[in-house]
Amino acid sequence: MRLAVPMLVAWLSALAVASAQPAPRIVGGPGGGCIAGAVELPSDGPGYKTIRAxxxxxWGHPDTVAALQLLGVRARAAGLPTLYVNDLSRPRGGPMVGVHSTHMLGLDADVWLDLEPKTATSAAERDAVEAASLVTPDGRGVQPGQWSVQHVTLLRLAAGLPGVDRILVNPAIKRQLCQTVQGDRGWLRTIRPWYGHGAHMHIHFRCPAGQDECRDQSPVPPGDGCDGSLDWWFAQLDLPPAPPAPPRKPPILPAACAGILAGQP
Known part of the structure; x- marks a missing residue:
């Protein structure tokens, strides 16, 4: 099957960057890790812009960067507005203290669900943009004036990216998909409910082939996820507020990360 020219250009661009870098090496898993040989996602590309650069x-594994570029190309081809891409990983991975408990391996990316036309162009404007949640204040549904069929298209495109393991969204967004998606629903398995995530989706990729020191998360359960496991999230909304959680402890990193993270900016 012949790739459309923009898609081919996106992949060749990522591969060209990767060829000038050391071979990538991912060490660790969901609880903590790092990456050597990461490549940087260009700040602008077909169908996307980075923000808060x-x-x-x-930074991410070359496969992660290539997949995000492909998402931008496919989103543009589907008639979607330019996407905002936020955090991937630091240049050598490792913890993002106080912000993310993941994003350490070059296998994660946050893509905003904002599908309004993008007006921020300068670096200062991109640093100042704020995301609007698609979820109602009570956490039980999506905002009727903001949710659209274009969001379904975007999430379906993301779920079909090569190497994608799971995509985290707010439980209300997952429920909206469960209630409205017709026809092929197999891709809904990839869309998983999680705390927050009302304004962006968190795309997590599997460990690439050959990365023997990389540990994947537990497999996503079978089925489309539109069952009692989804109902659990909304039952929690009826419970009294939980006491504040204690501060997160720093992750315990594999020993090999000490050398990789040395000199991290």
């Missing part, structure tokens, strides 16, 4: 958190 001053943090330099746009």
């Amino acid at each position: 001053s943090r330099s958190w746009f």
Whole structure:
């Protein structure tokens, strides 16, 4: 099957960047890790822009970067507005203290669900943009004036990316998909409910082939996820507020990460 020219260009661009880098090496798993040989997602590409780039958190495994570029190309081909891409990983992975408990391996990316036309162009404007949640204040549904069929298209495109393991969204977004998607529903298995995530989706990729020191998360359960496991999230909304959680402890990293993270900006 012949790739459309923009899709081919996106993949060749990512591969060209990767060829000039050391071979990638991912060490660790869901609880903590790092990456050597990460590549940086360009700040602009067909169908996407990065935001808050001053943090330099746009590094990932070459396969991750290539998949995000492909998402931008496919989103544009589907008639979607330009996407905002936020955090991937730091240049050598490792913890993002106080922000993310994941994003350490170069296998994660946050893509905003904002499908309004994008007006921020300068670095200062991109650093200042704020995301609007698609979820109602009570957490039980999506905002009728904001949710659209384009969001379904975007999530379906993301679920079909090569190497994708799971995509985290707010439980209300997952329920909206369960209630409205017709026809092929197999891709809904990839869309998983999680705390927050009302304004963006968190795309997590599997460990690439050959990365023997990389540990994947537990497999996603079979089925489309539109069952009692989804109902659990909404039952929690009826419970009294939980006491504040204690501060998160720093992750315990594999010993090999000490050398990889040395000199991390």
